[in-house]
Amino acid sequence: MNLDELYQEVILDHSKNPRNKTELENFTHEAKGHNPLCGDQISIQIIMKGEEISDVKFTGAGCAISTASASILTEAIKGKSKNEIEKIFENFHNLVTGNKTEEDLGKLTIFEGVQKYPVRIKCATLSWHALMAAINGEKETSTE
Numbered sequence: 001m002n003l004d005e006l007y008q009e010v011i012l013d014h015s016k017n018p019r020n021k022t023e024l025e026n027f028t029h030e031a032k033g034h035n036p037l038c039g040d041q042i043s044i045q046i047i048m049k050g051e052e053i054s055d056v057k058f059t060g061a062g063c064a065i066s067t068a069s070a071s072i073l074t075e076a077i078k079g080k081s082k083n084e085i086e087k088i089f090e091n092f093h094n095l096v097t098g099n100k101t102e103e104d105l106g107k108l109t110i111f112e113g114v115q116k117y118p119v120r121i122k123c124a125t126l127s128w129h130a131l132m133a134a135i136n137g138e139k140e141t142s143t144e
């Protein structure tokens with residue numbers, strides 16, 4: 001199995017069995033992300049204690065890439081601070097748009113392949129836009 005196939009497997013696994021796809025009780029912030037290209041929506045709920053995101057869950061319907069991305073996002077950001085998450089998102093955005101990243105993004109690297117498919121970039125970033133909106137106290141955002 002080459003690296004591309006391995007990445008495909010991980011994306012498939014997370015889209016079929018998404019982690020943390022449920023409502024979060026006692027959330028402090030929530031925002032809905034909307035992809036105008038396809039109409040898909042993903043909502044992110046977080047519990048923010050001071051600057052730290054202590055828990056995160058998502059709901060909504062999207063394609064395999066947006067679902068897998070939301071699932072992996074929840075694993076990647078739990079316990080991180082707002083500043084750390086902003087940095088991760090900046091690097092993740094650079095990764096999927098084909099720009100240079102400054103840090104090793106670990107599992108998030110599996111989305112590197114979407115840079116070849118511009119329409120898919122919005123799928124991979126949908127949940128991230130929702131997360132950033134939630135962190136910043138907004139209720140809704142769109143990938144436009």
Ligand code: FES
Nearest residue numbers: 038040063066123
């Ligand atoms: Fe709608 Fe991917 S096709 S988010």
